[in-house]
Amino acid sequence: MEFIRNVLNYVEANDLYPDIRTVEDVPYPSLIIGGKEYLCFCSNNYLGLSIHPQVKEAAIAAIKRYGIGTCESRLVAGNLSVLEELERELAKFKNQPSAVTFITGFMTNLGVIPAIMDSPDPYGIYNLPVSIKDEDNLIINDFLNHQSIREGSMVSRSNIKSYIHKDMNHLEKILKRYKDKRKLIITDGVFSMDGDIAPLPDIVKLARTYNAMVMVDDAHGTGVLGKNGKGTAEYFGLEGQIDIEMGTLSKAVGAIGGFVAGSESLIKYLKLRASSYIYTSAIPPEQACGIIAALKIMQESSALREALWKNVRRLKEGLSSMGFNIIHSETQIIPIIIGSEQKCVDASRYLFENGILTPAIKYPVVKKNESRIRLTAIATHTDAQIDRALEVFFQMGKKFGII
Ligand code: PMP
Numbered sequence: 001m002e003f004i005r006n007v008l009n010y011v012e013a014n015d016l017y018p019d020i021r022t023v024e025d026v027p028y029p030s031l032i033i034g035g036k037e038y039l040c041f042c043s044n045n046y047l048g049l050s051i052h053p054q055v056k057e058a059a060i061a062a063i064k065r066y067g068i069g070t071c072e073s074r075l076v077a078g079n080l081s082v083l084e085e086l087e088r089e090l091a092k093f094k095n096q097p098s099a100v101t102f103i104t105g106f107m108t109n110l111g112v113i114p115a116i117m118d119s120p121d122p123y124g125i126y127n128l129p130v131s132i133k134d135e136d137n138l139i140i141n142d143f144l145n146h147q148s149i150r151e152g153s154m155v156s157r158s159n160i161k162s163y164i165h166k167d168m169n170h171l172e173k174i175l176k177r178y179k180d181k182r183k184l185i186i187t188d189g190v191f192s193m194d195g196d197i198a199p200l201p202d203i204v205k206l207a208r209t210y211n212a213m214v215m216v217d218d219a220h221g222t223g224v225l226g227k228n229g230k231g232t233a234e235y236f237g238l239e240g241q242i243d244i245e246m247g248t249l250s251k252a253v254g255a256i257g258g259f260v261a262g263s264e265s266l267i268k269y270l271k272l273r274a275s276s277y278i279y280t281s282a283i284p285p286e287q288a289c290g291i292i293a294a295l296k297i298m299q300e301s302s303a304l305r306e307a308l309w310k311n312v313r314r315l316k317e318g319l320s321s322m323g324f325n326i327i328h329s330e331t332q333i334i335p336i337i338i339g340s341e342q343k344c345v346d347a348s349r350y351l352f353e354n355g356i357l358t359p360a361i362k363y364p365v366v367k368k369n370e371s372r373i374r375l376t377a378i379a380t381h382t383d384a385q386i387d388r389a390l391e392v393f394f395q396m397g398k399k400f401g402i403i
Pocket residue numbers: 104105106107146148188192217219220248249250256257258
């Protein structure tokens with residue numbers, strides 16, 4: 001175990017260990033840390049639904065009825081009716097014929113990508129007319145796809161290629177070069193560190209031309225993008241046209257879990273082949289019921305979504321007018337590029353000392369010298385809270401020579 005000591009020695013000597021803060025209470029959009037209130041500008045609770053009274057009530061009622069866990073895989077005895085109800089609601093929400101849930105978004109990608117791109121019959125029991133070999137498969141990722149997609153891709157044992165972030169010429173080159181492979185293009189809908197949106201219409205067009213499947217991880221678009229908050233596909237008018245539409249329930253929906261929406265046969269197949277459906281436990285009942293309530297609130301009114309976008313505009317306009325570089329963010333995820341890792345850590349600590357919680361994001365999460373403070377706006381920030389944060393960002397920018 002000497003390697004552990006060696007790594008920790010290096011990280012600690014260079015002050016690189018992350019600041020993992022202990023949160024004592026969550027009066028969003030503030031958090032209580034060490035008995036003090038901090039304005040949180042890094043939550044994925046984009047609509048504030050995790051503490052919505054109707055969501056809490058639904059979860060409490062579920063605990064009273066079912067307790068707090070399923071304690072079983074869905075295939076054994078964990079297939080509660082509320083999970084099936086949740087899946088019907090998710091399919092409706094995404095305008096897809098069917099949906100299946102997983103315990104987290106990470107586990108969704110880790111199970112679904114290999115289910116699609118590993119051998120469909122690893123034990124030779126389905127008597128398939130044509131066998132698909134690992135070497136026939138090619139996953140094509142946007143370079144900035146989330147880690148869970150990268151790891152799901154590796155587990156699948158497929159060939160993996162990445163195209164330059166959103167570069168459709170590069171994607172086409174890869175598709176052309178490997179036209180005989182069985183291909184899956186995967187992209188984040190909204191990129192989790194840059195806050196920009198994938199060029200889905202172009203991706204879908206190329207996929208059709210070169211006979212590839214398309215999977216979108218819409219963790220950050222779900223509940224946020226599109227006229228009705230249905231996500232990146234709705235934003236581009238591509239509802240029902242994405243082969244594998246993945247999303248998380250841990251962000252705008254305010255809970256925990258992941259899901260895929262798609263055709264009846266895709267969903268049936270995933271229940272047969274996705275390890276993270278078969279070999280792990282399901283979303284707990286109180287989460288399922290809380291999520292059903294959250295989906296209802298999101299669909300009944302656009303008020304929270306409109307409040308979110310108003311806050312995104314206020315925050316972005318303030319930061320841009322001060323001269324911060326927020327690169328190509330198009331959404332509620334707003335990176336402030338700092339550059340050097342140490343400066344980024346120091347800037348994040350300065351913000352914390354002044355009552356604002358925003359993490360320093362460094363290599364390897366983002367490229368070297370692209371360290372950043374990653375901000376997120378949420379619907380329940382008030383104008384006064386945003387203006388207070390902007391004041392502190394301004395002081396930080398001046399102090400560290402960023403603006
Ligand atoms: N995909 C993307 C794009 C993400 O940003 C995240 C979480 N940060 C995940 C998947 C994993 O989701 P979860 O937290 O629900 O496991």
